[in-house]
Amino acid sequence: MKLEEKLFSLRKAKGLSQLNLAEKIGVSRQAISRWEAGIAKPTTDNLKCLGTLYNVPLEYLLNDDAVELPHEELKPIKAESINEAPKRKIVLALIVAGLTVLVLCTMIFWRKEETTIPMEKIEGSDVVTVDNFVMDW
Template identity: 35%
Template structure:
């Protein structure tokens, strides 16, 4: 990615410190530093602010990065890793829910409790890995920028980034997922209790 060098160059040409630039675009100095070192990519709103502030086009700021963005968005390795972790999470959850019935069935064997603990640990590990992959790749930011440069609906992409919307969506997914796991666990416990 080349935007970091461009931000730093334009900032220095305009005579801004990182702190001054941060105040002008309503972010922290650390955020500006992360942009300049290519640790994070500015979102489309910040790119628009930077283009106005530096008096350059958005295309000029992101030129050279668009192909890399397209590549990351379609990166088979990242997509494959996300798929693997998703499947791991789902299988571990299913096995964890079913294994709760085993805990009831083998109530005199305390070691059996390790099975659901291990399964649910794998589930949490996998979900964390998925989120880190998404964040590390700046996938939402790249999708927004690609939509903007291609003249598509950026607002549709922005809605995916909206923190309150994200929190609500995640809460609904987690709640629904927890409900399904709870039902599966209850069924497993009932089946194994009957078999006992």
């Protein structure tokens, strides 16, 4: 069995999605997809993480001739143990969006009332009107 087949099989046996697995080992979901498609290979450090996560020896992952492991040994990972980082990111994004809306609403609706003052009422200025033309200041 090839590495990509083993990675796919082990992930499914653990009950993980590509996104869940990516979050657990600190890579992108696309990286997991490329590994399982055989387009790319995981680094040695990522293979070590996968071996530890799946509780399989590194030799099993690297050796195409390795004997297949029974799936009874692989217990699904509970959802509670999956990294909580996405929830934190969503909460942070909602807080930032809320603050942005609050600032924008404040800027839009908190206007000072503008009043016009006729030029004649401004003290200390010389008012010149020509042909009944009055300019408000």
